[in-house]
Each structure stands twice: as C-alpha cells, then as structure tokens.
Amino acid sequence: MxxxxxxxxxxxxxxxxxxxxxxxxxxxxxxxxxxxxxxxxxxxxxxxxxxxxxxxxxxxxxxxxxxxxxxxxxxxxxxxxxxxxxxxxxxxxxxxxxxxxxxxxxxxxxxxxxxxxxxxxxxxxxxxxxxxxxxxxxxxxxxxxxxxxxxxxxSYEGFDSVNDFLPADFNLKKKKRKARFYLMMAKLFFLIQRKSKDRNLGKNYAIHRKLDAETTKIITGKCKANGISVHALLCSAFIQAFKETQGRNAKGKVISPVDVRHFIPEIQQDHIFAFAPTVELSLKKGTQDLVENAKYIKKDLVEKIEKTETRELLWMGENMHPVVDRMISMLKSSKGGHDVTLSNMGKIDIPGEYKNFQLETIFSPTVAFPWLNSNTLVTTTYNQQMDFTLMSNEDFLPKEEAKKIKDKAIELLIS
Missing domain, CATH: 3.30.559.10 (Chloramphenicol acetyltransferase-like domain)
Structure with missing residues (x-):
C-alpha cells in the first residue's frame, strides 16, 4: 500500500x-x-x-x-x-x-x-x-x-521513497553535508530575492498543427543528411523563430525534459512516473545557420545528459522541501531565462491496426501551467506525421504572436 x-x-x-x-x-x-x-x-x-x-x-x-x-x-x-x-x-x-x-x-x-x-x-x-x-x-x-x-x-509495486533508487555506494554522510549547503544557499537566495507581484491572469490556450507525411519527411531527411537529431533541429528552429519574432525580448534558450527512464532503468517504460530531469540548451554564438546550431545543440545535449546525476538529483531534491513553496511562488512570478520548454516525445510506439478499429493518429499532449512563463511546446510523430502543440497564456505570449512563432519555426524546419 x-x-x-x-x-x-x-x-x-x-x-x-x-x-x-x-x-x-x-x-x-x-x-x-x-x-x-x-x-x-x-x-x-x-x-x-x-x-x-x-x-x-x-x-x-x-x-x-x-x-x-x-x-x-x-x-x-x-x-x-x-x-x-x-x-x-x-x-x-x-x-x-x-x-x-x-x-x-x-x-x-x-x-x-x-x-x-x-x-x-x-x-x-x-x-x-x-x-x-x-x-x-x-x-x-x-x-x-x-x-x-x-x-x-x-501489476507492480510503487516505490516507498527516492532512497529506493540510490546505488549501493551512495555516500550518504558526504551527500547530506552537500544537501545542507544547497538548502542554506537556497534559503539565502529566496531571502534576498525581491518578490514580484507579476502573475498570469490571461487566458490559457493551445495551438495545434499536424504536418503531413511528405512535409515530415523533409524534416527527417534534413536531419539524416546533416547527421543531426530531430530534437536538436526543433530546438534550433524554435529558438531562432522566437528570436526573429520577438527580437531583443527573446531569451535564446530552451528547456528540454529528458525521460528519467534513461537514467534509472528500475523505472520501467510502462510504469507511471512524474519526474523528468531537464537541460538548458541555446544556440552557438556567432552563427545563425540553422543546421550548424542544431549540430551544436546535439553535442551540448549529449554532454549535459552524460553529466546528469539523476539519482542524486532526486535524493537532493528531498532535502529541499522547506523551500518548495518559494520555488513555486518564483515560477508563478518570474519570466525565466528561456523562451519555451520544448518536449519532443519522438516517434510514438503504438500499433495502428486493431481488430475492431484503426488508430488514425496521436495528438501531442496539452497542458496549462500556472507559471508566468508558461510557454510549452510538445511534439510527437505518429504514422510518419509530426504533430505540434504550443501552449501559453495570453498575458505572457499573445496567441497571435505564438502562431507567428510556430509558423516561422516550421518554415525554418522545411526550408
């Protein structure tokens, strides 16, 4: 239980x-x-x-x-x-x-x-x-x-705590000192941080776009020809689209979640779990070439994933509960340092043909975050068709501006 x-x-x-x-x-x-x-x-x-x-x-x-x-x-x-x-x-x-x-x-x-x-x-x-x-x-x-x-x-048993995921050689005594230091620094940060009254009070929305198989093939073909991943190209295109649409107001960065199951195999593919470690990605300085930036992002992503200590990250987080309410408050009032949270779920592995019906398509998930910067892009590919959902809030990113960003990014992807 x-x-x-x-x-x-x-x-x-x-x-x-x-x-x-x-x-x-x-x-x-x-x-x-x-x-x-x-x-x-x-x-x-x-x-x-x-x-x-x-x-x-x-x-x-x-x-x-x-x-x-x-x-x-x-x-x-x-x-x-x-x-x-x-x-x-x-x-x-x-x-x-x-x-x-x-x-x-x-x-x-x-x-x-x-x-x-x-x-x-x-x-x-x-x-x-x-x-x-x-x-x-x-x-x-x-x-x-x-x-x-x-x-x-x-069926399977749920885990009791994050300690279930710790390796046998985890130095608890040493890590506890590290955790106490991080908690002290977090408390100090929130103590000196100026509280903002900014909030998202506008209407949440979702913009949806599904590309046909021919257009999707153009994007995947570009990736294969240049030795880059679809994810890296998506990041490059959307960062550039924000930059061209918003000018100096663009941040030039995306946050990308990574499936925790890559790091902790005990959490199996068919188990329910909520945590996804994230990495911050940006364009290569000095170039606006889409493919060159995608190559840089791919390399940067691989390096950051290799350095991610997910088990320790989960455990360390359990020592930060005293400041979680302040973290949430900051998310609700801070514009953040990124343009969008970009989650590319890749090819969806679900059968298309059944005895009694046919699975025509999968739509990318939607979500409405209560954060001030609620910009979220989710992409999936099913039946050789790439699908996009772009979510935000009218106060932070007007819907018409979001449509321009989405259209510009797709234009870059297929050009």
Missing amino acids: IKRKLMMVERIMYVDSETPVNVVYTAKIKGEISEENFSVALHKIQQKHPLLRVSIDHKSAKYPFFVEEKEISPIPLRIVERKTDQDWLLESENEWYRIFEDKKKPMAQIVWVKGSTASEILWVMPHCICDGTTGITLLREVLALLDDTSIELN
Whole structure:
C-alpha cells in the first residue's frame, strides 16, 4: 500500500490543492468501440498502476503525501458527442481545470469524444503523477484492451521513497553535508530575492498543427543528411523563430525534459512516473545557420545528459522541501531565462491496426501551467506525421504572436 510523501518535483507540479495542472493525452480512432469495454479496460489499467489508486492528503502532515485508497472508485468515463474535428482540443482545454479533490475517486479521467465513425479518447491526469511516457503507455494499454478485453496486465509495486533508487555506494554522510549547503544557499537566495507581484491572469490556450507525411519527411531527411537529431533541429528552429519574432525580448534558450527512464532503468517504460530531469540548451554564438546550431545543440545535449546525476538529483531534491513553496511562488512570478520548454516525445510506439478499429493518429499532449512563463511546446510523430502543440497564456505570449512563432519555426524546419 502506498503512503509516501510527494517528491520535491511532484510537489512543484502539484502546486497546491486548489491549482489544477493537468496533462491531456489524445488518440483519434476510426471504427466502433463499446462503453462496456471501457469499464473492463479502465478496471484492469487501474489495478496495474498503483498511482491510479491514490489520493493526496495535504492536511495531515507538514507536506502533502500520497495515500492508496482501499475502496477507490473506478476511473470515470465522460462521454461527449463529437460534432467537429476540433472538439478534442476544446475538451482538452476544458479538462485543464479539473481538480481531482475527491479522496474516493482516482486522479485520472477519460473523455470519450464519441462520433459515429471517428472518436477521440482523452486521458486526463495531474502532472504530479505522470510524464509523457506515462501518457503514451496508458493510451497504448486502453486501446489494446478496448479491442480485446481478455488481455491481462502485470501489476507492480510503487516505490516507498527516492532512497529506493540510490546505488549501493551512495555516500550518504558526504551527500547530506552537500544537501545542507544547497538548502542554506537556497534559503539565502529566496531571502534576498525581491518578490514580484507579476502573475498570469490571461487566458490559457493551445495551438495545434499536424504536418503531413511528405512535409515530415523533409524534416527527417534534413536531419539524416546533416547527421543531426530531430530534437536538436526543433530546438534550433524554435529558438531562432522566437528570436526573429520577438527580437531583443527573446531569451535564446530552451528547456528540454529528458525521460528519467534513461537514467534509472528500475523505472520501467510502462510504469507511471512524474519526474523528468531537464537541460538548458541555446544556440552557438556567432552563427545563425540553422543546421550548424542544431549540430551544436546535439553535442551540448549529449554532454549535459552524460553529466546528469539523476539519482542524486532526486535524493537532493528531498532535502529541499522547506523551500518548495518559494520555488513555486518564483515560477508563478518570474519570466525565466528561456523562451519555451520544448518536449519532443519522438516517434510514438503504438500499433495502428486493431481488430475492431484503426488508430488514425496521436495528438501531442496539452497542458496549462500556472507559471508566468508558461510557454510549452510538445511534439510527437505518429504514422510518419509530426504533430505540434504550443501552449501559453495570453498575458505572457499573445496567441497571435505564438502562431507567428510556430509558423516561422516550421518554415525554418522545411526550408
């Protein structure tokens, strides 16, 4: 039974009991599915994943903690009539503001945008229990079970604390001194930092764009020809697009999350987990050449990933709980030093053909962060089609300006 304190990174994404930070993962299918199959599928998925059986207790202790509920209700299914091809995006934006506060209900929701021949299936979860890989896993599992309810899923035990991920040679005594120093410096930083009253009060939005297979092939072909990764080219293009659109107001940097499973194999690909270490990337000084900058970014990313001590990072974060509220306050009021958080989830590994329906496409996840700088770009590729969702807030980045940035970046990618 799970009963553990939220990790520092989970607490940041949790924010507080009154602030929803939900991620929405969407798949579009062609064909027929039954409501009865949803009940079976969601039951099996809930029995597999421990975090789909928990609530958050934010009252009983100093810091919030997960509690596994013995008699938790099934994952809810909300059915909406499908009228247009854009209904999924509207429902996605609606679900950003769902607060999972009922202790007897799971922190997950399915929305079925139901049409006569086409439907969208939306997984909705708070970001404090999931990352991008989690969302793809849950889409893969629900599609497989909707097609064949006899499939069995293997359950697993949740971890008790970040200590479960520490190597045998972890020098706890030495690291504790280091942690105390970092905490002292963090307290000093927040003590002298001037508090800002700036907040995002405008409307959150999401801009969506799916490229066709031919256009996507131009981008992947450019990467292969120049020995660069798609991720590096995306970073180069969007940094340049911000620069050309915003001029001196652009920061010239992106923040990129990296799948934690690369560093901690005990967290398996099909396990729910929320933490993703991040790296900061920028253009090469003295050049505006898109490909040259992408080569520089690729090299920089590899070097920074190699230096990342993820296990220590997780453990060190657990010593920073006294300043988490100040961290959250700073995120809500600081413009930050980056243009956008760019998460490229790459090629999505989910089958396309099923006995009873066809998976037509995957839409990139959407999320609305409460931070002042809530600029977020998520990209995925499915069925040889690259997909973009760009999210922000009208106060910080007007929607029309975001569209110009997105269009400019795509122009750079395919030029």
